[in-house]
Amino acid sequence: AQSVTQLGSHVSVSEGALVLLRCNYSSSVPPYLFWYVQYPNQGLQLLLKYTTGATLVKGINGFEAEFKKSETSFHLTKPSAHMSDAAEYFCAVSDSPDDMRFGAGTRLTVKP
Amino acid sequence: KAGVTQTPRYLIKTRGQQVTLSCSPISGHRSVSWYQQTPGQGLQFLFEYFSETQRNKGNFPGRFSGRQFSNSRSEMNVSTLELGDSALYLCASSLAVGRSLYEQYFGPGTRLTVT
Numbered sequence: 001a002q003s004v005t006q007l008g009s010h011v012s013v014s015e016g017a018l019v020l021l022r023c024n025y026s027s028s029v030p031p032y033l034f035w036y037v038q039y040p041n042q043g044l045q046l047l048l049k050y051t052t053g054a055t056l057v058k059g060i061n062g063f064e065a066e067f068k069k070s071e072t073s074f075h076l077t078k079p080s081a082h083m084s085d086a087a088e089y090f091c092a093v094s095d096s097p098d099d100m101r102f103g104a105g106t107r108l109t110v111k112p
Numbered sequence: 113k114a115g116v117t118q119t120p121r122y123l124i125k126t127r128g129q130q131v132t133l134s135c136s137p138i139s140g141h142r143s144v145s146w147y148q149q150t151p152g153q154g155l156q157f158l159f160e161y162f163s164e165t166q167r168n169k170g171n172f173p174g175r176f177s178g179r180q181f182s183n184s185r186s187e188m189n190v191s192t193l194e195l196g197d198s199a200l201y202l203c204a205s206s207l208a209v210g211r212s213l214y215e216q217y218f219g220p221g222t223r224l225t226v227t
Contacts, residue, residue: 043221
């Protein structure tokens with residue numbers, strides 16, 4: 001069964017700084033990988049997903065993630081943080097169409 | 113296009129009571145999934161409905177049940193509420209079955225507090 005680990009429950013960056021949120025997964029088959037964002041008092045919104053093909057995936061709001069099979073990682077990055085990026089971010093992994101496991105989440109704080 | 117709506121947004125119940133939560137999916141979406149979100153357990157999958165049939169189920173006790181109507185609207189019910197049922201309950205809709213194949217669109221959730 002697949003699982004996902006998000007390193008760091010809280011990450012704080014300054015506005016304009018690089019955002020790096022870490023996600024490692026375990027899966028016995030090539031996985032589908034996802035990043036979701038949850039703003040306060042809202043549901044989750046899909047940022048990006050990896051299925052097959054290009055390992056660098058671009059998403060909404062300037063975020064991107066790179067699938068590294070050798071490292072079993074799918075870290076989320078954004079070159080320059082904006083105040084509006086403050087939210088909770090969830091990594092998710094799936095190795096079958098009917099299953100998806102979410103990580104515990106990382107709360108991103110952006111300091112002015 | 114209107115998003116996923118959930119009612120009510122907030123609910124306070126007492127232990128032992130039962131509760132029904134409602135979810136209206138995006139127009140044209142036929143699959144509805146329910147999740148429980150808590151600080152301790154994170155996001156956990158409850159069940160998925162498609163064409164009025166439960167297609168997938170998570171690892172929750174039988175006190176948690178759901179149904180889907182012909183217009184794809186869904187309800188979930190929790191009977192004999194326990195303190196540990198306090199959580200944010202999220203509903204997500206998608207075009208068809210397969211949560212990793214079809215993008216899920218989440219509603220804002222229903223915050224349930226059990227006292």
